[in-house]
Amino acid sequence: MYLDIKQLSFKYDQVNIIESFSMSAQKGSITTIIGESGSGKSTLLRILAGLQTSQNGLFILDNQTIFDDKSSIETHKRKIGLVFQDYTLFPHLNIEQNIAFGIHSKHKKKERIKSILKMVELENDAHKYPYECSGGMQQRVALARAIANQPKLLLLDEPFSNLDQELKNRLRDQFIAWAKHEEITLIWVTHDIEEAHTISNQVIELKNKMV
Amino acid sequence: MFTWKRLTQISSILWILLIFILFSETFTLLFTPSNENWQHSVTYVFKDVSTNTLIIVGFSTLIAGLLGLLLASSVSLFEFKGRKLFSFLFYLPLAFPPYVLAYFWMYFFSYTGTIQTFLRQLNIPYSSTWFVIDPIILAIFVYTSSLFPYVYISTKALINRTMGNYIENARVLGYSYPRIISRLVLPLSLPALLGGGLLVALEVLSDYGVVSYLGIPSFSTSIVRSWIRFQDFDTALRLASLLMIFTLILIFTFNYLSRKIKNLVPSKGKPLIPNRLSKQNSIILITVLTSFLFITFGIPFLQLINWSLKSLPSIRIQSIFPNLLNSLYLSIGVTLIILVLSIILANHKRIQNGIISSMSNKLVLLGYSIPGSVIGILCLVFFLNLRNFIPISLNKSALLLVFALIVRYVGLSYQSMDQGFNKIGMKFNEASQVLGKSYFNSMLKIDIPLLKPALLSAFTMVFLDIIKELPLSLLLRPFNFNTLATQVHQYANDEMLVESAFPTLIILTLSFIMITILVKFIQKENN
Numbered sequence: 001m002y003l004d005i006k007q008l009s010f011k012y013d014q015v016n017i018i019e020s021f022s023m024s025a026q027k028g029s030i031t032t033i034i035g036e037s038g039s040g041k042s043t044l045l046r047i048l049a050g051l052q053t054s055q056n057g058l059f060i061l062d063n064q065t066i067f068d069d070k071s072s073i074e075t076h077k078r079k080i081g082l083v084f085q086d087y088t089l090f091p092h093l094n095i096e097q098n099i100a101f102g103i104h105s106k107h108k109k110k111e112r113i114k115s116i117l118k119m120v121e122l123e124n125d126a127h128k129y130p131y132e133c134s135g136g137m138q139q140r141v142a143l144a145r146a147i148a149n150q151p152k153l154l155l156l157d158e159p160f161s162n163l164d165q166e167l168k169n170r171l172r173d174q175f176i177a178w179a180k181h182e183e184i185t186l187i188w189v190t191h192d193i194e195e196a197h198t199i200s201n202q203v204i205e206l207k208n209k210m211v
Numbered sequence: 212m213f214t215w216k217r218l219t220q221i222s223s224i225l226w227i228l229l230i231f232i233l234f235s236e237t238f239t240l241l242f243t244p245s246n247e248n249w250q251h252s253v254t255y256v257f258k259d260v261s262t263n264t265l266i267i268v269g270f271s272t273l274i275a276g277l278l279g280l281l282l283a284s285s286v287s288l289f290e291f292k293g294r295k296l297f298s299f300l301f302y303l304p305l306a307f308p309p310y311v312l313a314y315f316w317m318y319f320f321s322y323t324g325t326i327q328t329f330l331r332q333l334n335i336p337y338s339s340t341w342f343v344i345d346p347i348i349l350a351i352f353v354y355t356s357s358l359f360p361y362v363y364i365s366t367k368a369l370i371n372r373t374m375g376n377y378i379e380n381a382r383v384l385g386y387s388y389p390r391i392i393s394r395l396v397l398p399l400s401l402p403a404l405l406g407g408g409l410l411v412a413l414e415v416l417s418d419y420g421v422v423s424y425l426g427i428p429s430f431s432t433s434i435v436r437s438w439i440r441f442q443d444f445d446t447a448l449r450l451a452s453l454l455m456i457f458t459l460i461l462i463f464t465f466n467y468l469s470r471k472i473k474n475l476v477p478s479k480g481k482p483l484i485p486n487r488l489s490k491q492n493s494i495i496l497i498t499v500l501t502s503f504l505f506i507t508f509g510i511p512f513l514q515l516i517n518w519s520l521k522s523l524p525s526i527r528i529q530s531i532f533p534n535l536l537n538s539l540y541l542s543i544g545v546t547l548i549i550l551v552l553s554i555i556l557a558n559h560k561r562i563q564n565g566i567i568s569s570m571s572n573k574l575v576l577l578g579y580s581i582p583g584s585v586i587g588i589l590c591l592v593f594f595l596n597l598r599n600f601i602p603i604s605l606n607k608s609a610l611l612l613v614f615a616l617i618v619r620y621v622g623l624s625y626q627s628m629d630q631g632f633n634k635i636g637m638k639f640n641e642a643s644q645v646l647g648k649s650y651f652n653s654m655l656k657i658d659i660p661l662l663k664p665a666l667l668s669a670f671t672m673v674f675l676d677i678i679k680e681l682p683l684s685l686l687l688r689p690f691n692f693n694t695l696a697t698q699v700h701q702y703a704n705d706e707m708l709v710e711s712a713f714p715t716l717i718i719l720t721l722s723f724i725m726i727t728i729l730v731k732f733i734q735k736e737n738n
Contacts, residue, residue: 049641049645050644050645051641051644051645074649075641075644075645075650076644076645076646076647076648076649076650076652076653077647078645079647080645081645081646082641082642082645084638084641084642086638088638088639088641088642090639090642090643090657090661091661092660092661092663101643101646101648101656102646102647104647145646146646149646149647
């Protein structure tokens with residue numbers, strides 16, 4: 001399997017947040033994680049991204065052990081992207097600089113930025129700052145920034161929850177097309193069961209801290 | 212693995228240990244047998260010293276608070292010609308070292324001073340007793356007129372940011388502006404008033420120049436006198452411990468009150484749109500504000516320019532230049548060290564909310580809340596002890612002075628950094644990490660640029676304080692090392708007020724430049 005997570009557990013202040021979570025996924029697939037508020041969905045994504053550390057578990061991605069009980073690769077070396085619920089665009093950088101921030105290779109960097117901007121239809125707004133953008137535009141920039149460096153895995157934490165239904169559906173479909181084009185594997189957290197079944201190859205429900 | 216996170220943790224622990232060792236010396240001394248001088252001080256001096264200190268601190272804080280509130284309300288609530296200019300000008304008195312104002316006002320009311328000379332020239336009969344002003348009242352006036360900007364700045368920011376809807380509601384409900392200020396702005400501004408008021412109280416407590424020049428027995432003058440004049444280090448250290456306890460009680464009281472009112476005041480609200488005043492009311496308000504600025508700032512400033520011009524032929528400019536360089540090296544160098552240290556400490560608090568960060572938080576602030584003279588003694592004791600292990604020459608290098616300035620002012624910068632980090636949180640740093648940048652790179656490329664307002668405000672506040680700093684420089688400077696502030700103090704003590712004007716003007720000009728940069732930057736950020 002391209003992605004394997006085994007027996008992942010996480011405790012905070014002696015309280016179990018996630019217990020023995022396991023899953024697998026193919027390259028380029030979409031996995032949706034659903035569950036009630038407080039079920040540990042966002043924590044799971046933060047652990048996979050390396051922003052929090054689990055007590056137990058094994059995570060293998062593209063034949064590389066990201067973490068096990070003994071070692072863990074640092075966040076910035078994992079090549080795992082994460083799109084936050086509130087976009088988290090860097091306020092002091094314009095759209096182009098925000099997207100460029102995630103691209104580390106200098107080779108054809110400009111061309112890459114240009115093509116990403118074109119893909120997300122923001123070529124004419126490249127020099128705008130986040131505060132000058134609408135919610136929909138900000139969302140597109142956040143997604144573009146996340147896929148710009150072609151992560152091996154992209155984690156999405158309710159990425160469209162702040163948008164109205166019509167815009168949400170349009171952006172979601174666009175984004176899935178971009179991700180497929182870039183062959184990016186997605187783990188998508190949502191509380192919308194209907195959405196989960198529409199977009200994904202597999203749906204995982206977190207209930208009582210377990211799958 | 213040795214990471215940036217680990218480095219901040221180790222630095223924080225080392226800093227806590229250092230500060231802890233530094234402060235523990237004084238408290239332990241209180242429980243050891245005392246000498247004769249101390250008994251004498253307790254019987255004959257202590258009552259006067261405590262009463263004077265309490266009166267000066269209490270009234271200065273109260274009046275500065277009231278002035279800060281009224282001025283902040285005036286430029287926030289009303290639209291009138293020159294409002295933006297006044298908003299800026301009220302920052303400027305912060306540049307005035309209080310001791311310079313004390314020298315000036317003493318001269319102003321003296322027999323050879325401006326006012327009595329003027330009356331004599333016009334042949335107006337007067338009695339010189341009219342102009343004999345109680346030193347305590349003069350000290351309160353001096354502190355109030357140079358320190359009210361602390362309250363003004365914090366209160367103005369709070370009113371502008373949060374009170375729009377409340378004030379509009381009150382106006383719709385038929386409240387007049389005086390009632391809006393007393394019933395609404397005053398209670399809702401209490402957190403800012405307490406924050407700014409605490410800074411005023413701490414500055415007054417720590418000041419040495421004013422009380423020393425006006426001959427008022429206070430804690431800081433008694434400490435310096437015991438140490439320098441009577442060479443009685445033990446009594447100086449005991450007085451320092453008592454002042455520290457007094458300061459801690461003050462801080463706890465302010466913090467307790469702040470916690471009490473925290474929930475009564477909303478943290479978010481609608482920005483305030485000022486109400487345009489009628490022509491007549493505009494003229495009245497502009498006249499009042501101009502008169503206030505003229506008395507507190509204009510008269511001393513014009514007199515300084517006059518004196519500077521007069522003194523130019525008689526003073527040796529060559530003697531001022533090295534002192535200017537010393538002041539600049541010291542202010543800029545120490546401020547930069549303090550910024551780096553406060554970033555490390557505040558960042559540690561951001562990433563690790565444990566007992567160490569909470570302790571370092573309190574200990575760092577303790578330095579700023581303790582008067583310069585006390586910090587001076589504590590650092591000297593620490594270095595004397597340290598000399599038993601490492602050979603250090605205390606009278607030849609500025610190391611002791613630099614260390615003491617860092618201990619004293621790191622809290623000021625830390626507060627700014629802590630607020631800055633609280634504002635940006637971890638999310639941008641985390642976003643940068645998941646985009647492939649290391650923690651340290653994320654700090655440099657994301658956190659630091661986002662912290663620019665906090666960095667600039669911390670730099671300005673610390674720079675302003677160090678360039679006019681007196682007690683530590685007087686007590687701990689190496690042999691033959693002078694700053695502009697010590698030179699001004701020396702001239703004033705030698706009754707050479709005219710000669711002291713030029714170096715004072717240089718301090719003021721540097722301070723004005725820093726304040727202008729800060730205000731312009733804040734305005735740009737707000738836009």
